[in-house]
Amino acid sequence: MKITRRAEFxxxxxxxxxxLSRDENQALYGEAANPHGHGHNYILEVTLDGAPxxxxxxVMDLKQLKDVIQQEVIEPMDHRFLNHEVPPFDKxxxxxxxxxxxxxxxxxxxxxxxxxxxDCVRLYETEDLYVEYFGENAR
Amino acid sequence: MYRLARRYRxxxxxxxxxxxxxxxxxxxIYGKCNNPHGHGHDYLLEVIVRGxxxxxxxxxxxxxxxxxxxxxxxxxxxxxxxxxxxxxxxxHTPPTTENVAIEIHRRLEEGWKDALEG
Numbered sequence: 001m002k003i004t005r006r007a008e009f010x011x012x013x014x015x016x017x018x019x020l021s022r023d024e025n026q027a028l029y030g031e032a033a034n035p036h037g038h039g040h041n042y043i044l045e046v047t048l049d050g051a052p053x054x055x056x057x058x059v060m061d062l063k064q065l066k067d068v069i070q071q072e073v074i075e076p077m078d079h080r081f082l083n084h085e086v087p088p089f090d091k092x093x094x095x096x097x098x099x100x101x102x103x104x105x106x107x108x109x110x111x112x113x114x115x116x117x118x119d120c121v122r123l124y125e126t127e128d129l130y131v132e133y134f135g136e137n138a139r
Numbered sequence: 140m141y142r143l144a145r146r147y148r149x150x151x152x153x154x155x156x157x158x159x160x161x162x163x164x165x166x167x168i169y170g171k172c173n174n175p176h177g178h179g180h181d182y183l184l185e186v187i188v189r190g191x192x193x194x195x196x197x198x199x200x201x202x203x204x205x206x207x208x209x210x211x212x213x214x215x216x217x218x219x220x221x222x223x224x225x226x227x228x229x230x231h232t233p234p235t236t237e238n239v240a241i242e243i244h245r246r247l248e249e250g251w252k253d254a255l256e257g
Binding site: 131133 | 140141142143144145146147192195196197198199201202203204206
């Protein structure tokens with residue numbers, strides 16, 4: 001059974017590879033390459049896969065899940081300029097793909113319980129664009 | 140493993156009518172969608188890709204390039220058109236949601252290599 005919790009944060013970023021020229025970055029990342037940055041209202045959906053505990057009827061306490069997301073993702077990233085304020089994005093380009101993987105890295109260890117595992121991190125950059133990450137072992 | 144989904148919108152009209160079937164059968168199967176004058180929808184298209192990002196760029200693919208491919212091969216032809224009359228694939232095949240999806244997939248596959256892997 002899968003359970004999903006949704007959370008939001010607002011942050012600014014830009015996407016440019018320092019090894020590439022300005023034109024190459026523009027062709028690859030479009031308007032997102034502007035080094036002054038721009039913002040998004042990111043929507044994060046965290047999905048766990050597991051079986052409900054026979055006594056409590058819960059895969060995981062959703063309040064606990066909310067608290068973990070709050071501590072690991074929302075507090076460090078909300079209202080921040082990711083490239084300048086949130087490592088590893090001083091070195092790793094904060095594409096939607098890379099942010100989804102970083103969210104996974106921050107959450108996976110804390111969400112591993114005897115009955116549930118992190119299944120998917122879905123990150124909406126806009127209403128019309130999202131990335132899902134299923135972990136490095138998923139096919 | 141990663142998946143990236145991108146949404147696009149277009150508005151078009153269509154009529155569902157299978158030439159192999161009788162007028163009565165068409166009315167029974169397609170209902171209001173068989174109205175000979177056609178009718179319109181605001182279509183929402185979701186294109187989903189799967190894979191691993193390029194470690195240098197952090198991108199599964201360039202969304203800017205995907206946008207251009209979809210704009211040039213799908214939206215430019217489909218948006219504000221009567222699909223049955225103006226899209227070759229639907230002259231003799233009913234533009235059901237299924238067939239529209241198949242045609243869009245075919246067009247994207249055809250242009251994919253040049254647009255995204257060049």
